[in-house]
Amino acid sequence: MSATERAIASAEAHSAHNYHPLPVVVATADGAWMTDVEGRRFLDMLAGYSALNFGHGNRRLIDAAKAQLERVTLTSRAFHHDRFADFCTQLAELCGMEMVLPMNTGAEAVETAVKTARKWGYKVKGVPPGQAKIVVAANNFHGRTTTIISFSTDAEARADFGPYTPGFEIVPYGDLTALQAACSANTVAVLLEPIQGEAGVLVPPAGYLAGVRELTRERNVLFIADEIQSGLGRTGRTFACEHEGVVPDMYVLGKALGGGVVPVSAVVSSSEVLGVYRPGEHGSTFGGNPLACAVALEVVTMLRTGEFQQRASELGDHLHQELGLLVGGGAVEAVRGRGLWAGVDIAPSHGTGREISEKLMDRGVLVKDTHGSTIRIAPPLVISKEDLDWGLDQLRSVLAGQ
Incomplete structure (x- = not known):
């Protein structure tokens, strides 16, 4: 049994089943990336439902917390x-x-x-x-x-x-x-x-x-x-x-x-x-x-400073432009959102939101489904354009059945 399997089995046995998490066990994280207990890296495209707008382990926030802890x-x-x-x-x-x-x-x-x-x-x-x-x-x-x-x-x-x-x-x-x-x-x-x-x-x-x-x-x-x-x-x-x-x-x-x-x-x-x-x-x-x-x-x-708002606006425009190109191709029925926040409705013929989320996880991208057919995309505002584009490439590949 792998480290991931052991951790999940223990959680299933000893915690209430009020969540249905994806089968990944995160051990460390930095910026827009998380690493699991087996050393695999994942691009975080959920950001803790916006709790992690400033990324994992943001140095300014960690330093502020450490100083106050003392x-x-x-x-x-x-x-x-x-x-x-x-x-x-x-x-x-x-x-x-x-x-x-x-x-x-x-x-x-x-x-x-x-x-x-x-x-x-x-x-x-x-x-x-x-x-x-x-x-x-x-x-x-x-x-x-x-x-x-x-x-x-x-x-x-x-x-x-x-x-x-x-x-x-x-x-x-x-x-x-x-x-x-x-x-x-x-x-x-x-x-x-x-x-x-x-x-x-x-x-x-x-x-x-x-x-x-x-x-x-x-x-x-x-x-x-x-x-x-x-x-x-x-x-x-x-x-x-x-x-x-x-x-x-x-x-x-x-x-x-x-x-x-x-x-x-x-x-x-x-x-x-x-x-x-x-x-x-x-x-x-x-x-x-x-x-x-x-x-x-x-x-x-x-x-x-306004820098995070501006970043979310500029990268968000890019995100929605790229996601919009997926609509009408048979795999995506609709895209909604503002800034670095999007809901993507998956066509039933291409799977449920959960199934698409699991396939993205297998390709190193973490998102979360909601209401059966929708996946939510909300990366940390500190994500680079290159990483965002890589994550979107993985989505395109999954939707293409690759």
Whole structure:
């Protein structure tokens, strides 16, 4: 039995089967490349679902983490620490907002956004107690907590986990008319992904986000943008909302905010919105810890230069140009996305998304399937054009049956 087979067999025997990973066992990684336990190299074209926007082992982020490890890693929010104020201040400035509420994971940040919107609705908007409603989009993916899966339309994520949390209304993604009809006097927020990642990198119709912004402003409803996957450079802008010149009332951030080093998430908004909290009403032992703040501060500093956004834009244009050439040839039915992020719908005659992912793995490229027929491509923003082209060559070969 090989080292890979032993590791997989042990994992299968001793861990819950809540994932179906590709049969590769990563041991080391650097930049856009990963090496498995047997020394085989793989081009990472997934980047931890955008958590690794800056690549594996980014030296600036590793150095920031190492320096902080020698000082202090955790205080809890029972005390102040010397990285917290800088983190909140600089992240708020990056977002054009005023306040930050730090958490750890993306799902925690979404839960925090839901609680915040409800409290704002009761304390500021004047919604009757217990009547707050949040409008969400079909095919969303905001996490896997009990509350979040309560407004999921994905049967696999939702089934057998009830009873479900009330207070949400689901409308079709990209449909402004349906959204307008769903907003009532008791609606406190509209929660959307500017681009739906897990659904297959679905980009909404042009003008949709601007329409959501206008509608929510007219109805005194918060516009919450879940930019956990789409934000922090992935689409060629700091935030995907910027493609339509839109600034929401609240950003929900995660994944790349921790640089692939530690889990870091945050809700960023105005003082009017986040100012509804009082001590004891919400918290997290690890949220905003010194190590997380040190790494996230470096992430913010790196994003301020604009170089990663520009790189994602330029390489993204190249990626979509090359992928677009595959459409109509019989193997690829559609391609969607922005920046270094694409969903590629595979024709059923050429295999499932999983089968294509496995064939790419055999050729040294790692991607991940979703919803049966789609593969997602989202390499680290530091990938070279040469490596990106090599990865696309492997995709062409697989689709050609070579």
